[in-house]
Amino acid sequence: MNIPNTGLQIGKLPAQAVIETNAVFERDAIRPILAGDLPECVKELIMPAVENHEAILEAALTCNEGLVVKAFMNAPQAKGRKR
Missing domain, CATH: 4.10.810 (Virus Scaffolding Protein; Chain A)
Structure with a gap:
């Protein structure tokens, strides 16, 4: 999914950058998966x-x-x- 990097899912990239990241989709929530530092x-x-x-x-x-x-x-x- 494409979201701002506010949770720093991809380290070393700016927080305002929109990133494509993996996520876990549940009934009540979507949780981005942290990729770590590039x-x-x-x-x-x-x-x-x-x-x-x-x-x-x-x-x-x-x-x-x-x-x-x-x-x-x-x-x-x-x-x-x-x-």
Whole structure:
């Protein structure tokens, strides 16, 4: 399930980052399963995407067209492509 990392299900990632995590679903509750700390080499791969998602959100919330373009051009899917 996708939830904010507020319980630090994935250590070494920001608490406000939305993460995909495993969970136990019960009749009255959903309990995220703690994954623990990420190895530093994995964190280095994930953090640019986390930071870019935050930039896209800020751009959308502020309706700043310049930030939108910058955020999408920094997305891994668009990196290296010419406008």
